[in-house]
Amino acid sequence: MNTDDFTVAQRIHDGFDGLTRAERQLANIILENYPVSGLGSITALAENAEVSTPTVARMARKLGFGGFPDMQKQLRHELEATISDPLTKHDKWAADAPDTHILNRFADNVIDNLRNTLKHLNAAEFDKIVALLSDTEHTVAVVGGRLSHTLASYFFTHMQMMRDGVTLIERNSSSWPHYLLSLKEGDVLVMFDMRRYEQDLLRFAEMAKARGVRIILFTDQWGSPAGKAATHQIHSRIEVPSTWDSSVVTMFILEAIISAVQSQSWESSKDRMEELEALFEKTRLFRKFI
Amino acid sequence: MNTDDFTVAQRIHDGFDGLTRAERQLANIILENYPVSGLGSITALAENAEVSTPTVARMARKLGFGGFPDMQKQLRHELEATISDPLTKHDKWAADAPDTHILNRFADNVIDNLRNTLKHLNAAEFDKIVALLSDTEHTVAVVGGRLSHTLASYFFTHMQMMRDGVTLIERNSSSWPHYLLSLKEGDVLVMFDMRRYEQDLLRFAEMAKARGVRIILFTDQWGSPAGKAATHQIHSRIEVPSTWDSSVVTMFILEAIISAVQSQSWESSKDRMEELEALFEKTRLFRKFI
DNA sequence: TGCTTCTTGAAGAATATGTTTCAGAACGTA
DNA sequence: TACGTTCTGAAACATATTCTTCAAGAAGCA
Numbered sequence: 293m294n295t296d297d298f299t300v301a302q303r304i305h306d307g308f309d310g311l312t313r314a315e316r317q318l319a320n321i322i323l324e325n326y327p328v329s330g331l332g333s334i335t336a337l338a339e340n341a342e343v344s345t346p347t348v349a350r351m352a353r354k355l356g357f358g359g360f361p362d363m364q365k366q367l368r369h370e371l372e373a374t375i376s377d378p379l380t381k382h383d384k385w386a387a388d389a390p391d392t393h394i395l396n397r398f399a400d401n402v403i404d405n406l407r408n409t410l411k412h413l414n415a416a417e418f419d420k421i422v423a424l425l426s427d428t429e430h431t432v433a434v435v436g437g438r439l440s441h442t443l444a445s446y447f448f449t450h451m452q453m454m455r456d457g458v459t460l461i462e463r464n465s466s467s468w469p470h471y472l473l474s475l476k477e478g479d480v481l482v483m484f485d486m487r488r489y490e491q492d493l494l495r496f497a498e499m500a501k502a503r504g505v506r507i508i509l510f511t512d513q514w515g516s517p518a519g520k521a522a523t524h525q526i527h528s529r530i531e532v533p534s535t536w537d538s539s540v541v542t543m544f545i546l547e548a549i550i551s552a553v554q555s556q557s558w559e560s561s562k563d564r565m566e567e568l569e570a571l572f573e574k575t576r577l578f579r580k581f582i
Numbered sequence: 583m584n585t586d587d588f589t590v591a592q593r594i595h596d597g598f599d600g601l602t603r604a605e606r607q608l609a610n611i612i613l614e615n616y617p618v619s620g621l622g623s624i625t626a627l628a629e630n631a632e633v634s635t636p637t638v639a640r641m642a643r644k645l646g647f648g649g650f651p652d653m654q655k656q657l658r659h660e661l662e663a664t665i666s667d668p669l670t671k672h673d674k675w676a677a678d679a680p681d682t683h684i685l686n687r688f689a690d691n692v693i694d695n696l697r698n699t700l701k702h703l704n705a706a707e708f709d710k711i712v713a714l715l716s717d718t719e720h721t722v723a724v725v726g727g728r729l730s731h732t733l734a735s736y737f738f739t740h741m742q743m744m745r746d747g748v749t750l751i752e753r754n755s756s757s758w759p760h761y762l763l764s765l766k767e768g769d770v771l772v773m774f775d776m777r778r779y780e781q782d783l784l785r786f787a788e789m790a791k792a793r794g795v796r797i798i799l800f801t802d803q804w805g806s807p808a809g810k811a812a813t814h815q816i817h818s819r820i821e822v823p824s825t826w827d828s829s830v831v832t833m834f835i836l837e838a839i840i841s842a843v844q845s846q847s848w849e850s851s852k853d854r855m856e857e858l859e860a861l862f863e864k865t866r867l868f869r870k871f872i
Numbered sequence: 873t874g875c876t877t878c879t880t881g882a883a884g885a886a887t888a889t890g891t892t893t894c895a896g897a898a899c900g901t902a
Numbered sequence: 903t904a905c906g907t908t909c910t911g912a913a914a915c916a917t918a919t920t921c922t923t924c925a926a927g928a929a930g931c932a
Contacts, residue, residue: 301702308817309809312909313898316804323702328662331621332655334890344911349891360890361918365622371661372618393705394845398838399696406689415683442736449729450826534841536740540834548688551824555684602879624920634881639921650920651888 299370300363301326303355314343315351327367334360397533405529405541408513412527413545421508421524422552424480428560430506431457432480433471437493438463440484443510443542447482450550454557465492472496477504485509485516486530486537497521510542589660590653591616593645604633605641617657624650687823695819695831698803703816703835711798711814712842714770718850720796721747722770723761727783728753730774733800733832737772740840744847744854755782762786767794775799775806776820776827787811800832 298306304319311319321341322330330337338345349360357363425432432451436444441463448460461471475481481500485493489511497507497518509522512530519525526545530537588596594609601609611631612620620627628635639650647653715722722741726734731753738750751761765771771790775783779801787797787808799812802820809815816835820827 305702305704308805311805313804314910320803324698325662326701328658328665331658331661333888335888338911345890346892346911347909350910368618368621371621372615375618394838394842395700395703395705395708398834398841399700402696402834403693406692410685410689413685415685418685439739442732442739445735446732446829449732532837532841534837535844536837536840538837539736540830540837543833544688544692544830547822547824547826547828547830548684550826551688551822552684554825604880623918625918635920636881636922637879640880 298356300330300355300367307355310354311351314347315354317341318343318347318351327371330364330367331371394533401532402538402540405531405538406544409527409529409541409545417524417526418549418552421526422549422556424506424508424524425451425482425549425553426455426556427480428455428457428557430479431459431475432482433459433461433475434482435461435468435471435493435496436463436484437486437490438488439536440486440510440539440542443484443539443546444482446543447546447550450546451553454550454554455560465496468492468496472499472503475500475503475505479505481505481507483507483509483518483522484511484542485518486512486539486542487514487516489516489518494518494521510545512537588646590620590645590657597645600644601641604637605644607631608633608637608641617661620654620657621661684823691822692828692830695821695828696834699817699819699831699835707814707816708839708842711816712839712846714796714798714814715741715772715839715843716745716846717770718745718747718847720769721749721765722772723749723751723765724772725751725758725761725783725786726753726774727776727780728778729826730776730800730829730832733774733829733836734772736833737836737840740836741843744840744844745850755786758782758786762789762793765790765793765795769795771795771797773797773799773808773812774801774832775808776802776829776832777804777806779806779808784808784811800835802827 301323304311304323308316308319318337318341321337329340334345334348338348341348352358352360352363355363357366432455434444434448434451436442445460448458451458452460459471459474461468481497483493483497494517497509498521500507501521506523507518507521509516509518509525511519511525511527513527515525515527526542528541528545530539530541532538591613594613598606598609608627608631611627619630624635624638628638631638642648642650642653645653647656722745724734724738724741726732735750738748741748742750749761749764751758771787773783773787784807787799788811790797791811796813797808797811799806799808799815801809801815801817803817805815805817816832818831818835820829820831822828
């Protein structure tokens with residue numbers, strides 16, 4: 293026990309780059325439920341991580357232990373130290389940072405935002421939005437504001453993978469009239485407008501509504517003026533201890549919607565995905581999973 | 583496992599009167615450093631308590647377990663329950679939707695991701711990254727992959743508002759060599775590479791490193807191969823009940839970094855922000871806060 | 873004291889654990 | 903594509919653990 297000072301977690305972090313695929317998989321399982329997951333038998337741990345026992349033994353060596361039992365001993369030592377230390381109250385997020393560290397303050401805040409957003413979110417409304425977006429009878433256009441364009445782009449990228457007829461409207465509002473032309477009655481416009489609400493978006497929404505376009509609006513808790521033109525809207529909490537507002541909760545909702553659309557239209561999107569995979573494979577643009 | 587509800591400690595207390603001298607001696611050792619002392623081998627525990635191994639095995643039976651390993655299993659369960667954070671136990675997020683609604687499942691999952699990410703995030707490393715990004719002596723370039731380009735873009739947009747010398751590298755990798763040319767020793771490259779790690783990003787990272795560029799890598803829990811070239815890296819948990827991975831946690835970290843950079847360099851960025859405001863005002867592109 | 877019952881640990885048997893070896897798979901490279 | 907390298911898990915092996923047996927010793931009792 294010469295290098296007792298380094299925790300198993302620390303050694304994993306330090307040596308993470310040198311770990312192989314299976315070893316990383318294992319490392320993650322160990323860290324996931326740390327340190328309990330490492331206290332059982334080597335067999336149990338291996339099964340849990342879906343790797344072989346030799347992999348576990350090898351990694352223990354790689355991390356500088358004599359073997360698996362040696363590593364386990366270290367885990368027990370750490371646990372002992374942790375448990376006897378009353379300071380280890382788990383009211384902190386980033387364990388090694390003080391409560392007042394921005395990470396911890398931010399985390400508290402974002403969780404709060406998420407909780408409040410969901411509390412005031414109507415699940416039925418959510419489901420309707422998902423249904424609208426799954427309906428391939430109508431096209432979907434996505435538009436965002438100065439800062440929220442990123443969210444629009446993120447949403448577009450995923451939707452595009454799942455279905456036909458999805459357009460991302462350019463950032464520059466001078467081209468918007470052209471896009472408006474191709475939007476027909478019943479089509480869907482997904483709009484992002486967070487505080488510092490933008491005049492152009494409001495006008496765009498109004499004109500789209502006049503054409504019979506159905507608008508799904510993502511806005512903040514105070515609500516964009518474009519809300520008047522929207523068929524459905526989702527209000528996210530965006531305040532955080534920062535000069536800027538947070539997009540985390542909105543992104544959360546977007547991902548939930550994407551996931552729901554995907555599972556709703558799995559039959560049709562499955563083929564599409566496979567085709568896409570094949571295309572990527574052909575162009576060899578992307579490596580396979582390591 | 584029928585009487586799982588009783589902890590080992592409880593069973594010891596309840597059955598203490600029925601224990602023999604050697605067994606009591608053993609029981610005291612178990613309770614003394616509970617539950618760690620019971621997590622080693624039966625031999626170690628026996629030696630620790632100065633009794634024989636059969637005594638340990640017998641007592642485990644006596645307390646109602648199938649044997650020593652069975653008792654140990656229970657100890658690990660208890661430990662897990664103790665250690666795991668009660669914050670997760672938010673039965674429902676979206677109040678009017680069933681537990682199984684995608685919103686609730688997603689919320690549980692994302693919180694889990696956030697917790698695990700932060701638990702294994704090094705706050706010192708975070709602070710170093712913030713310092714690097716606050717240093718205006720060197721330029722900052724931001725690059726992302728197919729799906730993570732959005733994150734790169736989000737980060738860029740905010741950084742650009744706070745400081746000079748920030749570049750967003752185009753999506754199309756054929757133009758990357760040009761960007762490489764303008765990166766000098768000591769400059770900072772912020773890279774995003776999530777699973778389906780991209781070959782081009784790896785090569786870009788290697789070449790940048792060769793030029794003495796310091797790389798901040800945002801990757802997932804498994805780690806991009808570009809990690810070998812990175813000066814600092816942040817691993818986010820990205821798995822959610824969806825066909826795609828989640829960017830929520832990464833975005834959370836980004837926002838925290840942005841906020842930290844902002845407060846770190848407030849003196850210099852304040853003027854810049856005001857100038858920016860004035861410009862926006864002039865071009866009347868954006869309405870004031872309603 | 874002598875008898876019985878209970879407790880205890882040494883020793884060996886049964887079992888599970890941990891390690892090593894090795895061949896095939898996956899990967900990187902030319 | 904072909905080659906060399908690295909990674910991985912099945913299987914055999916060595917080792918440690920846990921359990922069982924059993925006899926010696928302690929404790930209680932007449």
